[in-house]
Structure formats: structure tokens, C-alpha cells
Amino acid sequence: MGLAFDPANYAAQLAEKRERLCSLLAPYSAPEPEVFESAPEHFRLRAEFRLWYEQGQPHYAMFERGDKHKAVLIDQLPIASKRINDLMTPLLEACKADPLLGRKLFQVEFLTTLSGEALVTLCYHRPLDDDWDAPAAALAQALNIQLIGRSRGRKRVLERDYVVEELEVAGKPWRYQQIEGGFTQPNGGVNQHMLGWALNAAGENTDDLLELYCGNGNFTLPLSTRFRKVMATELSKSSVRSAVANLEINQVENVTLVRLASEEVTQALTGVREFRRLQGINLSDFNFGTVFVDPPRAGLDPATLDLVKGYDRILYISCNPETLAQNLDELNNTHRITRCALFDQFPYSHHMESGVLLERR
Structure with missing residues (x-):
């Protein structure tokens, strides 16, 4: 169950999260966490709404968890971001006014960026054909x-x-392709x-980085500046495609991207299995000192x-x-936490992101 939206109480909610993280990390002698707060409003760049019809008119709707x-x-x-809020009313009014846009529309998804771009996905309980394109383009x-x-089974991209x-x-701009649905x-x-x-x-390093679960290269791009070479792995095909595009957009040339699951990476690095996806990649060329x-x-x-x-060094x-904390039960035998942080990605909820740097004892 989420916490109530109340900007006046944001600092108290964040303090509760900090105490919870400190409690979870206390058995491992973690240092005080660095705390990175969120903006109290308009911080979420993505939003998804079902449409609820009353007297034939659609309304944006949300539901309590477990009650549809x-x-x-x-x-x-x-x-949600100001861009999402600015788009909500004119978008829905346009869909109400044109049956080609509004008929059997049941869901609207927004993806926005700090850079000002916005992508909207309209989801329908009917097939879409060429007739949809002209009013959608307008x-x-x-x-x-x-x-x-x-x-169902179709996607029309204008x-x-x-x-x-x-x-x-750290003062350097990075550009990221963020794909719909990714x-x-x-x-x-x-x-x-x-x-x-x-x-x-991560600091400055003369050896190499192994990154697991790299996604679209969110961390890969900036971390590439701190290591001689990076081998980044990801299983999702769409994320790998975006990561490849992001490496090209930012002209990053010291990253080797491999589509492998984490357990497959373990098998490859320990010599248990050979993978066709690793053809042309000599694992012995890497000198990994840090894993992310x-x-x-x-x-x-x-x-x-x-693995x-x-x-x-383990950056987690x-x-x-x-x-x-469960993983630290095992890692604490070989490594100690030298830094930790709390990132409040999800204000007004119990969810939080955290980070630890572990170094060999």
C-alpha cells in the first residue's frame, strides 16, 4: 500500500526510509548512508492511466492495488511530470472529439523526459488501420x-x-534513447x-569493469569514463538495441556489449559453457577489477x-x-561496505533504491 501524497510530510517519510535502510545494513557495519532526495512534486516521468467511462464519456482513472x-x-x-499534466486534458479532449481517435480507447501511457520530449501510447480494444493515422498525426x-x-498484436508508429x-x-551531458515499453x-x-x-x-581505474543487467546503458555510459574497458551484459533484446544506439549516440568506444543473462555470464567466465554470442570476443583480454x-x-x-x-570491488x-540485505549475508564474508546511499526514486511509497560499494576484506 502506498503512502499518501503529502509534500508537507515528505521530509518525515524520507527520514523513515533512511532509518529502515540503516537498520537493514547495521549487521554489516555499513557507514552512514548518503541520502539523495527527490523533488516533492512532478518527479515521475512515466504514467499509465486506464480510461473509465461514465455516461459514455472517458475519464482518466487509477485504482487501488488489487481492486480493478x-x-x-x-x-x-x-x-507526474509537468509535461504529462499539461498533456492530459488536451489529449483526452481530442480523443473525445474524434471517433477515429477515441473509439474503444481504454488506456493511455505517457513517457516524458527532462529534455522536454514526450511519447504517448493510445491503447485500443479494436484493430487499428490507415484511417487512424491522419487524425493521430494531426x-x-x-x-x-x-x-x-x-x-492486440499491432503497433502503429507515426x-x-x-x-x-x-x-x-559530473558536468557531462549524456543522451539516451528511451524506447516505448522499455x-x-x-x-x-x-x-x-x-x-x-x-x-x-567507482573512482579512477586502470583496469576493467564487468557490468551485469546493463539495460539501455543507463550506468554504462558514464562509468565507461572511469575504466580502461567495460564488458556490459543484458538479456532483453529491446534493451540491448537501445544500449547499442546509446553507445553510438555518445560515441563510446571502450564498451563491449553482450546479450547474456547473468547466469550465462557466470558460465562463460568460468569456462563451463561457450556461447555463440561471444564469438569474436576474447574474455582473456579483460582484466576485471570491479563488477557493477x-x-x-x-x-x-x-x-x-x-561470481x-x-x-x-562490487558496486551494487x-x-x-x-x-x-539477503545478498549481503553472503557478501559480508569476503567484502566490507565502504560506502552506501539511499536514492528516493519513489516518494510517497515504501519503495526505495539504494547503493553500496563493497571492497575485499
């Missing part, structure tokens, strides 16, 4: 957005299915704090835990402090 029958009708969402031009139509974000890390950090301001902290914690991990909520699996313990970003 009791709709809360809204016309603004203060945690709407996209009027609102200065990228617009996509989705129906111009492109991504936005380009620009983030500043994972991106929802809180752009806090994401910049995370990237800056990771860069600072940003795993899913389940944390690191046992095989990956065994990362083999490196002198976690979206679930409970599974981070």
Missing part, C-alpha cells in the same frame, strides 16, 4: 509529441517509438543523483553471488533493500 472495479477519476497527477503535431497506437533523454553527470528510471532527477554517486564511488550490478527486485541468484565475490545498486 473501484475507479478514482483524475484530471491531474501531481507526482494530434501529434498539435501537442508536439510522438504518438503510437496499440491494439514517426518513431522512442524519446531521447539528456542527463548530466524500462527506464521513472525519476529523472534522482536518476542523475544515482549516476553521479556511482561514478564517484543493478539486479531485479529478487536480487542476485546464488551463482551470480559466487561477484571473485572481484575486489538495489531496488529492493530486503534482497540486498
Whole structure:
């Protein structure tokens, strides 16, 4: 259950999260966490709304977790970016006015950026054909957005299915292709704090970095400046495509990108299996001194835990402090926490991101 939206109480909620993280990390003698707060309003760059129809008229709606029958009708969402809020009313009014846009429309998804771009996906319970394109193109031009139509098994893209974000890390701008439906950090301001902290914690290195779960290269790009070479791994095909594009956009040339799951990386590095996807890549050319991990909520699996313990330094970003603590039960035998941080990606909820730097004892 989420916490109530109350900017006046934001500092108290953040303090509670800090205490919770300190409690979870206390058994491992962690230092005081560096705390990176969020803007109290308009911090979320993504939002998804179902449409709820009353007397034939659509309204944006959200639902309590686990109850899809009791709709809360809204016309603004203060945690969402100002760009999303500015788009909500004119977009819905246009869909009400034109049956080609509004008929059997059941969901609207927004993806915005700190750089000002916006992509909107309209989801339908009917097939889309060429008739949809003209009014959709007019709407996209009027609102200065990228617009996509989705129906079962179909996706109509007018111009492109991504936005380009620009983030500043340690004074340097980085550009990111963020594709519709792909994972991106929802809180752009806090994401910049995370990237800056990771860069600072990594320090300057003359050896190489192994990165697991690299996604679209969110951390890969800035971290590439702190190591001789980087081998970054990711399983999702769409994330790999975006990561390749982002390396090219930013002219990063010291990163080798490999589409492997974390357990496959373990098998490759330990010589258990050979992978066709590694053809042309000589693993012995790498001298990994640091491993960077940003795993899913389940944390690191046992095989990956065994792998990362083999490196002198482990930089671990976690979206679930409970599974981070479980992993630390094992990692604490070989490594000690020298830095830790709390990143408040999700104000007014119990979720939080954290980071630890572990160094060999």
C-alpha cells in the first residue's frame, strides 16, 4: 500500500526510509548512508492511466492495488511530470472529439523526459488501420509529441517509438534513447543523483569493469569514463538495441556489449559453457577489477553471488533493500561496505533504491 501524497510530510517519510535502510545494513557495519532526495512534486516521468467511462464519456482513472472495479477519476497527477499534466486534458479532449481517435480507447501511457520530449501510447480494444493515422498525426503535431497506437498484436508508429533523454553527470551531458515499453528510471532527477554517486564511488581505474543487467546503458555510459574497458551484459533484446544506439549516440568506444543473462555470464567466465554470442570476443583480454550490478527486485541468484565475490570491488545498486540485505549475508564474508546511499526514486511509497560499494576484506 502506498503512502499518501503529502509534500508537507515528505521530509518525515524520507527520514523513515533512511532509518529502515540503516537498520537493514547495521549487521554489516555499513557507514552512514548518503541520502539523495527527490523533488516533492512532478518527479515521475512515466504514467499509465486506464480510461473509465461514465455516461459514455472517458475519464482518466487509477485504482487501488488489487481492486480493478473501484475507479478514482483524475484530471491531474501531481507526482507526474509537468509535461504529462499539461498533456492530459488536451489529449483526452481530442480523443473525445474524434471517433477515429477515441473509439474503444481504454488506456493511455505517457513517457516524458527532462529534455522536454514526450511519447504517448493510445491503447485500443479494436484493430487499428490507415484511417487512424491522419487524425493521430494531426494530434501529434498539435501537442508536439510522438504518438503510437496499440491494439492486440499491432503497433502503429507515426514517426518513431522512442524519446531521447539528456542527463548530466559530473558536468557531462549524456543522451539516451528511451524506447516505448522499455524500462527506464521513472525519476529523472534522482536518476542523475544515482549516476553521479556511482561514478564517484567507482573512482579512477586502470583496469576493467564487468557490468551485469546493463539495460539501455543507463550506468554504462558514464562509468565507461572511469575504466580502461567495460564488458556490459543484458538479456532483453529491446534493451540491448537501445544500449547499442546509446553507445553510438555518445560515441563510446571502450564498451563491449553482450546479450547474456547473468547466469550465462557466470558460465562463460568460468569456462563451463561457450556461447555463440561471444564469438569474436576474447574474455582473456579483460582484466576485471570491479563488477557493477543493478539486479531485479529478487536480487542476485546464488551463482551470480559466487561470481561477484571473485572481484575486489562490487558496486551494487538495489531496488529492493530486503534482497540486498539477503545478498549481503553472503557478501559480508569476503567484502566490507565502504560506502552506501539511499536514492528516493519513489516518494510517497515504501519503495526505495539504494547503493553500496563493497571492497575485499
